Each structure stands twice: as C-alpha cells, then as structure tokens.
Amino acid sequence: MKKLGFVAALAALLFSLHSPAAAQVKGLYWTTSGMFGPFPITDLIPSVPKEKARNVTIPVSMWVIDHPKGLVVFDTGNNVAISDGGCKTHWVAGNCDGLKPSQKRDDVIDRQLQKLGYSTDKVKAVITSHSHLDHIGNIKMFPKAVHVIQKKELYQAWWPEKFQRGGGVFVMGDFDGPARDFNYLELDGDYDLFGDGSVMILSTPGHTLGHQSVKAKLASGKTIIMSQDAIWMQENLDGYPAGLNYSVKDYNNSVNRLKMIRDLEDGEIFFAHDQDQFKAKGNQWYK
Numbered sequence: 294m295k296k297l298g299f300v301a302a303l304a305a306l307l308f309s310l311h312s313p314a315a316a317q318v319k320g321l322y323w324t325t326s327g328m329f330g331p332f333p334i335t336d337l338i339p340s341v342p343k344e345k346a347r348n349v350t351i352p353v354s355m356w357v358i359d360h361p362k363g364l365v366v367f368d369t370g371n372n373v374a375i376s377d378g379g380c381k382t383h384w385v386a387g388n389c390d391g392l393k394p395s396q397k398r399d400d401v402i403d404r405q406l407q408k409l410g411y412s413t414d415k416v417k418a419v420i421t422s423h424s425h426l427d428h429i430g431n432i433k434m435f436p437k438a439v440h441v442i443q444k445k446e447l448y449q450a451w452w453p454e455k456f457q458r459g460g461g462v463f464v465m466g467d468f469d470g471p472a473r474d475f476n477y478l479e480l481d482g483d484y485d486l487f488g489d490g491s492v493m494i495l496s497t498p499g500h501t502l503g504h505q506s507v508k509a510k511l512a513s514g515k516t517i518i519m520s521q522d523a524i525w526m527q528e529n530l531d532g533y534p535a536g537l538n539y540s541v542k543d544y545n546n547s548v549n550r551l552k553m554i555r556d557l558e559d560g561e562i563f564f565a566h567d568q569d570q571f572k573a574k575g576n577q578w579y580k
Contacts, residue, residue: 317491317510317511317512318358318359318360318491318492318509318510318511318512319359319360319361319512319580320358320359320511320578320579320580321356321357321358321359321509321511321517321519321578321579321580322356322357322359322409322577322578322579323354323355323356323563323571323574323575323576323577323579324354324355324356324357324405324575324576325352325353325354325355325370325400325571325575325576326353326355326369326370326371326396326400326401326402326427326430327353327370327371327376327394327395327396327397327400328350328351328352328353328394328395328396329350329351329353329392329393329394329395329427329566330348330349330350330351330392330393330568331348331349331350331393332348332349332391332392332393333346333347333348333349334346334347334348334349334528336391336536337349337525337535337536337537337566338525338526338528338529338533338534338535338536339536340533340534340536341528341533345528349526349568350568351525351526351566351567351568351571352565352566352567352568352571352575353370353371353394353396353427353565353566354368354519354521354563354564354565354566354571355367355368355369355370355402355405356368356507356519357405357406357409357411358492358507358509360487360491360492362417362487363416363417363418363487364411364415364416364417365416365417365418365419365420365486365492366402366406366416366418366419366420366435366438367419367420367422367507367519367521368420368421368422368428368429368521369402369419369421369428369429369430369431369432369434369435370396370400370401370402370427370428370430370431371394371396371401371426371427371430371431372384372426372430372431372464372466372467373398373401373403373430373431373434374466375389375394375396375430376396376397376398376400376401377396377397377398380394383464383466384426384461384464385461387460387461388426388460388461388462392427401431402431402434403431403434413434413435414437416435416437416438417438417439418438418439418440418441418478418486419432419435419438419439419440419441420441420442420486420494420505420507421440421441421442421446422504422505422506422507422521422522422523422565423446423500423501423503423504423505423521423522424442424446424447424449424450424463424467424468424501425462425463425501425522426461426462426463426464426467428521428522429450429467429468430464430467431467432467432468432472432475433467433468433470433471433472435475436471436475438475438476439476439477439478440475440476440477440478441477441478441480441484441486441494442477442478442479442480442503442505443479443480443481443482443496443498443502443503443504443505444479444480444481444503445481445498445502445503446501446502446503446504446505447477447479447503449463449501449502449503450463450468451468451473454502454539457539462537480494480496480505482496483495483496490510491509491510492507492508492509492510493507493508493509494506494507495507495508495518495550495551495554497520497523497547497550497551498539498540498543498544498547499523499538499539499540499541499542499543499544499545499546499547499548500522500523500535500537500538500539500544500547501522501539502539502540504521504522504523504547505521506518506519506520506521506523506547506551507519507521508554508560511579511580512580513580515560515561515579516554516555516558516559516560516561517560517561517563517579518551518554518555518560518561518562518563519563520551520562520563520564520565521565522535522565522566523544523547523548523551523565524548524551524562524564524565525564525565525566525567526564526565526566526567526568526570527564527567527569527570529548529564530548530552530562530564534548
C-alpha cells in the first residue's frame with residue numbers, strides 16, 4: 294500500500310509540472326504605436342470588393358508579455374523619430390503621406406512600458422515579428438535584451454530582396470549601428486521561448502520571408518494568438534489577402550495555420566492592424 298501511495302504521489306507531482314498552472318503567462322498587454330490613417334482599406338487590401346470597402350484608421354500593434362521567467366516585448370512599433378510630426382525625418386515621404394502616422398511620444402514602447410510600471414532595461418527578450426518599419430522600429434532601445442527573430446528575416450532586413458527595396462518598408466536606421474551587434478537568437482522555424490510551452494513562437498512566412506507570430510497560454514488556460522502581419526485584419530481572415538506579400542502561397546498557408554491552431558485550442562486571434570478589434574479589446578491586460 295505504501296508503494297502504491299508513493300507512485301500516486303509521484304504521478305500527481307509529474308502531472309502538476311506539466312499542467313497549465315505550471316506553464317503560464319501572468320499577463321499580456323496589447324497596445325499600439327500610434328495609429329495609421331484614415332485611408333481606404335483597399336490601399337492595403339485591394340481585393341476587398343467595392344460593397345465592403347471603407348476607410349480605416351488602424352493600430353500598430355505591440356505586446357508586453359509578463360512571464361515568471363522574464364518580461365518580453367513583441368514588436369517595438371514605429372521608430373521614436375516619427376513622433377509628433379517628425380515622420381519625414383526618418384521615413385520616406387511616400388510612407389508618411391500614405392500611412393499618415395499619428396504617433397505621439399507617449400505612444401512609443403519605452404513610455405508604454407513606463408505606464409505599466411516597467412523599464413526598457415528590465416526586458417529580457419524582444420521578439421520581432423518581421424523587419425518592416427512599423428514593427429522593428431525601436432529595437433535599439435533594448436541593447437541588453439535577447440532579440441528573437443527568424444534568421445531569414447534578419448538577413449532580409451540587412452539585405453532586402455531587390456524587388457522589396459524601393460518602397461521604404463525596410464528602414465536601415467532602425468537596425469543599423471549598435472543593433473548589428475545585439476544578441477540575436479536567430480531562429481529557423483517554431484520555438485518554445487521559455488521551454489515550458491507558455492510562449493510559442495510560430496513561423497508564419499508569407500507577408501515577409503521570415504515572418505513569425507506568437508501563441509501564449511494564459512493562467513486561465515486560454516490560448517491567445519498574436520498574429521501580427523500574418524493577418525492584418527478581419528477581412529484577411531474572411532478570404533481577402535493582404536496586398537503586400539513576399540509569397541501569397543506562404544501567406545495563405547500561414548493564415549490557415551493560425552486559424553487551425555485557434556480552432557483546435559479554442560483560442561482567439563488578435564490581428565496586427567484591425568481598427569474594430571483594437572477599439573473593443575486594445576489597451577488592456579489579458580490574464
């Protein structure tokens with residue numbers, strides 16, 4: 294009987310080590326690096342039919358992930374230099390005029406962290422979904438962090454494909470100089486960030502060569518999928534592909550992958566640039 298009791302206790306211990314309570318994120322905070330717009334949705338998604346067209350003013354999503362093993366930032370938004378009307382000092386004029394950023398200094402990731410009671414030097418890891426101007430803009434604020442990015446995407450940032458160089462979506466000033474010597478965890482596919490299943494980096498190429506999304510498991514047991522530019526907004530999920538993609542085939546595969554993960558785990562997808570979703574659910578914690 295004593296032996297059976299020991300076996301039962303051991304089994305209970307092993308179960309607890311692998312239960313959701315032992316592998317969880319304490320909280321996720323969804324914020325934005327100012328807004329883009331207004332402009333017609335067809336500027337971003339040309340396939341949207343006329344009867345569904347509308348003007349949009351969209352968020353530039355950033356996430357703060359509070360984990361027992363350390364603080365994580367997922368995407369750092371637009372560079373601080375474009376704040377308060379300074380866009381054309383850092384971006385090409387066409388992107389300033391087309392995207393119409395409204396970022397204020399307090400919208401920048403360092404001030405967002407301060408608002409939540411954190412500081413940039415306390416961030417353990419910075420995950421970058423991809424190297425476009427509105428997602429990698431402030432990595433230089435985190436020289437002490439481990440920077441987590443797909444190896445293909447890092448190389449594409451420093452040396453974009455020729456057909457992608459003309460639009461100004463890769464801004465060398467965001468990741469040159471000291472950023473070249475940061476500690477990069479260069480990935481080739483999916484990755485379990487803390488080794489406990491609570492923060493999973495998902496390879497979702499298509500929008501760019503090495504785009505990645507993040508799936509988090511909350512203490513409540515809920516699965517949150519932060520798609521970033523794998524899915525811009527609900528219209529993409531409805532079957533209208535984004536208008537800026539490295540590979541439409543890979544893009545569609547990534548959209549389908551995130552949808553299946555959502556359905557299998559009864560989770561929720563949070564898009565990168567959906568005005569309606571952010572209005573309803575942004576600027577708040579998820580626990």
